[in-house]
Amino acid sequence: MQADYGMSWPLSDACWLGSWGTVDWRGLLGDELVADLEAWCDEFTRYSDYETGDFFPPGSKPEWEKRGEQLAQRLHELVGDKFDIELQI
Secondary structure: OOOOOOOOOOOOOHHHOEOOEOOOHHHHHOHHHHHHHHHHHHHHHHHEOOOOOOEOOOOOHHHHHHHHHHHHHHHHHHHOOOOOOOOOO
16 A cells, blocks of 8 residues: 555555456445545645655644554455555555
8 A cells, every 4th residue: 555646546456456357446445445545645645745755734744654554454454354455655
């Protein structure tokens, strides 16, 4: 799980392709968690400096990292037996 500039989704389907196609994240996670993950990515793009990674107000890197840890835990609780969830900050 990783946020990157301009990306709206922190999970990679490229690693988990199967004969059935890409992962149906919305079906697995539900609308609320999908929205929270998208908001986490959006916050990174909006409030972090492209060159330094520092956050500018009203963003806060420690708070953003904490939310990332919480989201990763929620992901692990829902799909940890199917996928390896690793937070990359």
